[in-house]
Amino acid sequence: MENKKIIIKRILKILLLAAAVLLSVYGLQEYVVKPWDSSDQRITGFYMEPENSLDVVLMGASDVHYDFSSCRAYGEFGYTSYPFSCHQSTIGVWQTQVDEIMRTQSPAVIVIEINGALYMDEPVHSDENLRFFTNNMPNGASKDSLIEAYSDIYEPGERMSYYIPFLKYHGNLRDLGEAYSRAMERISLRLRGRTRLKGETTILGTARPGHVLDMTYEYGPLPLDPSHEEVLVSFLDHCRERDIPLLFIRSPHIIEEGDKKNIGRFHMTDRVAEIVAKYGYELIHFDRLHGEIGLDETRDFLDSDHLNLYGKEKFTDALSAYLLDRFPIEGRTHSQDVTAAWDESLAYYRQYREDMESDYANGREENFGLYTSESRALIDKLSAELEKKPAP
Amino acid sequence: MPMSYTAFSFFIFTAITITLYFLPPFRRHQKIILLAASYIFYAYADISCLGFILATTLLTYLGALSIDAIQMSGKFRLKYADAIRDTMELPDAHKRKGQKDPDKGPASPSDKGISSVPNKDSLSTSKAGEKKTASIQDAKDKVKNSTERVSKAILHLTLLSIFGILFFVKYVPFLLDTLRKLIAALTLEIPLEPLSILLPLGISFYTFQAAGYLIDVSRGKYHAEPGFLRLALFLSYFPQIVQGPISFYDKLSPQLYETHSFSFHRFKYGMELILWGYFKKSVIGDRIASVIPTVIGRYEEMSGAACLTALLIYAIQLYADFSAGIDISRGISEILGIDLPENFRRPYFSRNISEYWRRWHITLGEWMKNYIFYPIALSKKAVALRKKVKNSAFGKKSFGKHFSKMLPNMLATLVVFLLVGIWHGAASRYVFFGIYNGVLISVSMLLAPSFLALRNKLHISEKSIPFILFQIIRTWIFILIGYVFDIALSVTMGFRFMWKIFTNFDLNLFLEKEFRKVFGKGVSGSQALLNYRILFISLLVLLIVGIIQEKSGRRIRDILDRKPFILQFAVLFVGILFTLIYGAYGSGYDVKGFVYMNF
Numbered sequence: 001m002e003n004k005k006i007i008i009k010r011i012l013k014i015l016l017l018a019a020a021v022l023l024s025v026y027g028l029q030e031y032v033v034k035p036w037d038s039s040d041q042r043i044t045g046f047y048m049e050p051e052n053s054l055d056v057v058l059m060g061a062s063d064v065h066y067d068f069s070s071c072r073a074y075g076e077f078g079y080t081s082y083p084f085s086c087h088q089s090t091i092g093v094w095q096t097q098v099d100e101i102m103r104t105q106s107p108a109v110i111v112i113e114i115n116g117a118l119y120m121d122e123p124v125h126s127d128e129n130l131r132f133f134t135n136n137m138p139n140g141a142s143k144d145s146l147i148e149a150y151s152d153i154y155e156p157g158e159r160m161s162y163y164i165p166f167l168k169y170h171g172n173l174r175d176l177g178e179a180y181s182r183a184m185e186r187i188s189l190r191l192r193g194r195t196r197l198k199g200e201t202t203i204l205g206t207a208r209p210g211h212v213l214d215m216t217y218e219y220g221p222l223p224l225d226p227s228h229e230e231v232l233v234s235f236l237d238h239c240r241e242r243d244i245p246l247l248f249i250r251s252p253h254i255i256e257e258g259d260k261k262n263i264g265r266f267h268m269t270d271r272v273a274e275i276v277a278k279y280g281y282e283l284i285h286f287d288r289l290h291g292e293i294g295l296d297e298t299r300d301f302l303d304s305d306h307l308n309l310y311g312k313e314k315f316t317d318a319l320s321a322y323l324l325d326r327f328p329i330e331g332r333t334h335s336q337d338v339t340a341a342w343d344e345s346l347a348y349y350r351q352y353r354e355d356m357e358s359d360y361a362n363g364r365e366e367n368f369g370l371y372t373s374e375s376r377a378l379i380d381k382l383s384a385e386l387e388k389k390p391a392p
Numbered sequence: 393m394p395m396s397y398t399a400f401s402f403f404i405f406t407a408i409t410i411t412l413y414f415l416p417p418f419r420r421h422q423k424i425i426l427l428a429a430s431y432i433f434y435a436y437a438d439i440s441c442l443g444f445i446l447a448t449t450l451l452t453y454l455g456a457l458s459i460d461a462i463q464m465s466g467k468f469r470l471k472y473a474d475a476i477r478d479t480m481e482l483p484d485a486h487k488r489k490g491q492k493d494p495d496k497g498p499a500s501p502s503d504k505g506i507s508s509v510p511n512k513d514s515l516s517t518s519k520a521g522e523k524k525t526a527s528i529q530d531a532k533d534k535v536k537n538s539t540e541r542v543s544k545a546i547l548h549l550t551l552l553s554i555f556g557i558l559f560f561v562k563y564v565p566f567l568l569d570t571l572r573k574l575i576a577a578l579t580l581e582i583p584l585e586p587l588s589i590l591l592p593l594g595i596s597f598y599t600f601q602a603a604g605y606l607i608d609v610s611r612g613k614y615h616a617e618p619g620f621l622r623l624a625l626f627l628s629y630f631p632q633i634v635q636g637p638i639s640f641y642d643k644l645s646p647q648l649y650e651t652h653s654f655s656f657h658r659f660k661y662g663m664e665l666i667l668w669g670y671f672k673k674s675v676i677g678d679r680i681a682s683v684i685p686t687v688i689g690r691y692e693e694m695s696g697a698a699c700l701t702a703l704l705i706y707a708i709q710l711y712a713d714f715s716a717g718i719d720i721s722r723g724i725s726e727i728l729g730i731d732l733p734e735n736f737r738r739p740y741f742s743r744n745i746s747e748y749w750r751r752w753h754i755t756l757g758e759w760m761k762n763y764i765f766y767p768i769a770l771s772k773k774a775v776a777l778r779k780k781v782k783n784s785a786f787g788k789k790s791f792g793k794h795f796s797k798m799l800p801n802m803l804a805t806l807v808v809f810l811l812v813g814i815w816h817g818a819a820s821r822y823v824f825f826g827i828y829n830g831v832l833i834s835v836s837m838l839l840a841p842s843f844l845a846l847r848n849k850l851h852i853s854e855k856s857i858p859f860i861l862f863q864i865i866r867t868w869i870f871i872l873i874g875y876v877f878d879i880a881l882s883v884t885m886g887f888r889f890m891w892k893i894f895t896n897f898d899l900n901l902f903l904e905k906e907f908r909k910v911f912g913k914g915v916s917g918s919q920a921l922l923n924y925r926i927l928f929i930s931l932l933v934l935l936i937v938g939i940i941q942e943k944s945g946r947r948i949r950d951i952l953d954r955k956p957f958i959l960q961f962a963v964l965f966v967g968i969l970f971t972l973i974y975g976a977y978g979s980g981y982d983v984k985g986f987v988y989m990n991f
Contacts, residue, residue: 007656010656013957013961016961017961017964017965017968020961020965021965021968021969021972024965024969025969025972028973157396157399157400157401158978160400161978166972167977167978168978170972170973170974170975170977170978171922171973171974171976173973173974174921174922
């Protein structure tokens with residue numbers, strides 16, 4: 001009896017220590033050491049959207065969240081949407097994204113910006129890309145298959161770090177100030193339970209392009225990188241088998257004289273259009289439609305790859321009109337809670353837009369894409385630090 | 393690649409092994425579980441290297457059994473030599489009344505109640521007895537000599553075979569490479585293909601264990617192990633195969649072969665030791681490991697201060713890394729109910745270089761002492777040489793007397809350290825490292841009386857703190873000089889490296905420009921800053937723990953065990969969390985293999 005008591009006591013002590021360590025590590029992992037850039041926030045935010053509450057989901061690289069505003073689309077066209085995108089997104093992650101969208105939502109259409117299919121001489125899989133998703137998506141079959149699909153880029157010993165990000169990021173606790181900001185942002189997002197700006201990134205500012213080329217001529221398609229084309233075909237097979245509604249787009253870019261990257265991608269887009277057409281899907285090449293959208297390369301672009309606030313509004317309006325025209329979006333209804341949350345987001349977006357314009361008018365180019373007031377505080381801090389540094 | 397102690401697979405492997413080991417249905421087969429685990433661990437490193445350890449095990453097994461059999465047969469023949477001799481050569485005498493066991497010497501007349509006054513008969517009997525005794529002694533000597541000769545021949549042959557394997561994989565590629573360079577330098581056209589052999593994991597360690605076992609069997613210290621699998625377990629036991637400690641058969645094997653029950657106390661102590669090992673390896677060793685190649689690769693452009701810093705860092709890294717590996721091995725063994733010998737006893741607190749070698753890699757030192765030092769120092773030749781010097785004119789003088797007394801020890805020390813150098817690697821710098829230490833210890837043996845006299849003259853107490861600190865720092869300097877040849881790529885480079893420290897120290901250059909290069913290579917400013925802070929805190933912990941152990945002579949685990957639960961909990965919680973957060977492991981860190989893993 002006495003022995004039994006001692007054994008139970010010892011087991012409890014071990015369990016207590018193990019629980020304390022595991023909880024601490026989990027807390028640190030989830031709130032402190034994991035990176036927290038806008039892509040992490042966007043992906044986390046996607047999983048916070050109530051099930052089947054999105055009419056449209058967009059995916060792709062930064063072109064998506066810079067060029068499309070979900071709040072604007074809701075305000076002007078009345079449908080709900082979300083940019084499930086991340087920086088430098090490669091084609092390798094598309095299949096998992098589509099599966100995740102279909103698992104959690106039932107959109108009328110998934111819009112795919114094809115930048116990820118146009119990379120040349122770059123691997124289909126990138127660790128950065130993979131981690132954006134594995135760090136922020138819930139555990140499950142999709143995560144397992146995504147990690148498995150990317151097994152060519154990591155050593156077997158590193159696999160565990162995709163499930164336990166602490167193994168990779170434990171050293172991120174070097175700057176307590178940054179760690180505090182990350183923790184506050186994550187905690188406030190969790191407490192709020194949803195993102196307010198629906199993942200968009202908007203920066204006021206204007207590109208100063210050189211000689212912009214007239215790209216209305218027909219040149220003929222350029223081939224894709226073979227590895228990318230292979231993945232694209234496999235992806236299309238996957239989607240057609242499941243009858244997933246897709247629309248492919250190439251968002252607007254400035255194509256200047258000498259800009260080999262964007263000139264090449266312009267023509268490779270035509271090749272993607274050829275391939276997707278074989279599967280019955282459509283691709284809209286918005287780089288051929290600058291005039292129709294009303295885009296002015298000297299006023300509406302932030303840089304050659306991204307639109308600013310004004311360009312974003314024009315593009316969102318153009319894409320929304322097309323979507324409403326071609327896909328069964330109108331007539332979809334949502335619960336009162338979902339509608340109320342979207343109304344609140346719209347009000348927040350409008351206020352933010354005003355603030356941003358006012359800030360910009362006062363000489364402050366403000367990042368409008370983050371979600372919380374803590375983010376603004378962090379940006380202020382970083383800006384102040386940058387200002388202190390002497391010019392190189 | 394061997395299963396790294398910091399790899400997730402290693403944790404899983406160890407946890408499964410420990411669980412199976414103590415699980416009631418398997419407890420009766422603990423030896424089998426350990427052997428299977430050891431060979432799985434070994435095969436995971438490189439399955440192709442299994443042949444080497446199996447060959448060494450088989451040779452050792454057969455060699456020891458043969459030696460033991462011959463010695464047993466020799467003993468048997470010695471015991472019954474008289475009977476055999478009587479039967480073969482003196483059948484009548486053997487049957488004669490009043491004869492005693494020849495082993496007990498000639499029969500005493502009083503034993504038989506016969507008068508002590510010799511008569512004719514008794515005289516003739518006595519003569520026959522003496523003759524017979526001499527013959528038996530002669531036969532016994534012959535048996536003894538032939539037993540010794542044959543068992544030594546088998547011993548030497550087996551040692552030659554197992555060290556031959558070690559020599560082949562470790563030194564032949566180096567010798568061939570040297571030969572190729574020589575041929576190229578002489579512009580000769582002799583084709584010589586380079587030989588690339590993967591060094592089997594822990595080959596030096598298990599070869600030394602095997603050799604120690606063979607020698608002990610031949611010395612009659614214990615009998616040869618009749619079970620092949622049992623011997624295989626002794627040589628392959630997985631917690632120690634990576635980098636030791638080098639165990640002795642009579643100490644380790646009984647523990648390996650007996651059945652152990654789970655002990656909470658051992659589990660707790662083992663886990664604490666493992667945690668301490670991971671702290672040293674991951675938080676200290678791996679964090680600073682990149683500093684050394686950074687400086688070594690560009691030492692000619694760098695200041696002497698940077699070179700000295702790299703040298704100090706190397707001393708810390710080597711200790712943190714090597715002792716950490718041993719702690720992890722000992723911790724796992726402790727949980728399994730097996731006590732592995734201590735390999736480090738705070739070596740950097742040593743007050744002289746001999747003491748340093750008694751505290752550093754203790755088991756290698758023990759091995760060398762048992763199997764190299766004593767056989768040389770006590771050999772007939774060494775003793776004869778000592779006598780020769782002692783009897784010479786030089787030996788009659790005061791210093792000469794001391795010299796002759798120390799001569800066998802000095803010779804043995806030189807040989808031991810030459811071997812220690814060669815054991816460290818197949819390169820001239822390691823040989824130099826060994827000779828340097830051998831000479832240093834020999835000289836200190838010679839000068840010990842002079843130093844003692846000087847200290848007495850200056851009235852310096854042996855226990856005075858400044859004197860102890862002086863001794864520790866002096867020892868550190870000697871140790872660091874030795875380490876130069878460990879980190880340099882050649883002997884010449886080692887001298888140049890040292891020359892840089894003494895002639896171009898340039899502390900300002902180091903502080904202003906090189907410090908970031910040395911400590912912040914490949915990392916951001918904040919990461920570099922974190923490195924300094926963590927390193928400083930961790931070294932402070934290491935120092936405090938060392939001082940407590942040194943002063944109290946007790947283990948920290950024993951001290952902690954007597955504290956209230958809440959304090960124990962806090963220390964372990966902080967220790968685990970600190971190691972998990974600040975350990976240099978996982979992707980993004982250059983996790984190092986253990987320095988001694990390839991020995």
